[in-house]
Amino acid sequence: MLKALQRRVGKVIFINLPRYKKYFFWTDYRKAIRRKIIKQNPDLVLIYSKDIPYSVLEEIRTHYQTAMFYPDHDGAGDKKLIRHGRLVDYLFITNKSQIAELKSRGIKNPIYCMQGCDRDMHRIIATRNRKWFSEVAFIGKPWKDNRVKLLQAINRNFDLKTWGPMVAGGFL
Numbered sequence: 001m002l003k004a005l006q007r008r009v010g011k012v013i014f015i016n017l018p019r020y021k022k023y024f025f026w027t028d029y030r031k032a033i034r035r036k037i038i039k040q041n042p043d044l045v046l047i048y049s050k051d052i053p054y055s056v057l058e059e060i061r062t063h064y065q066t067a068m069f070y071p072d073h074d075g076a077g078d079k080k081l082i083r084h085g086r087l088v089d090y091l092f093i094t095n096k097s098q099i100a101e102l103k104s105r106g107i108k109n110p111i112y113c114m115q116g117c118d119r120d121m122h123r124i125i126a127t128r129n130r131k132w133f134s135e136v137a138f139i140g141k142p143w144k145d146n147r148v149k150l151l152q153a154i155n156r157n158f159d160l161k162t163w164g165p166m167v168a169g170g171f172l
């Protein structure tokens with residue numbers, strides 16, 4: 001997504017709050033985020049998730065165009081998402097059916113955008129190792145019952161490999 005936005009928009013800076021908290025645990029990570037944005041002076045600030053401190057988002061949105069990518073949200077009932085989403089210029093979501101509801105809740109530009117692969121980084125590499133073979137792969141954490149049920153249904157009809165954290169009591 002970052003590369004695509006850079007090709008389209010120009011200078012884009014990506015803010016991933018967990019990374020800032022990890023690298024700047026010893027100081028105020030909010031200041032580090034502000035400094036980086038000001039120093040880079042981007043055309044667009046891309047924020048992953050709704051975890052960016054509201055005060056930082058409130059401040060930068062007056063000077064920079066902002067976009068937030070929030071996958072797998074609980075919908076328009078997510079109060080923090082709505083609060084943050086109202087401040088950004090664009091909200092990229094992975095559920096097309098929630099666009100109208102998000103607009104009705106005051107979000108200017110909710111845009112359907114699936115998570116995907118980078119054409120330069122993610123590619124099929126031939127291997128003879130059976131460990132990596134599957135017809136379908138799932139990468140992530142099945143953190144909701146409906147996701148686990150979907151994966152179980154896929155597994156009944158296809159050779160499914162799952163990669164990522166397991167849920168309590170096992171994965172599938």
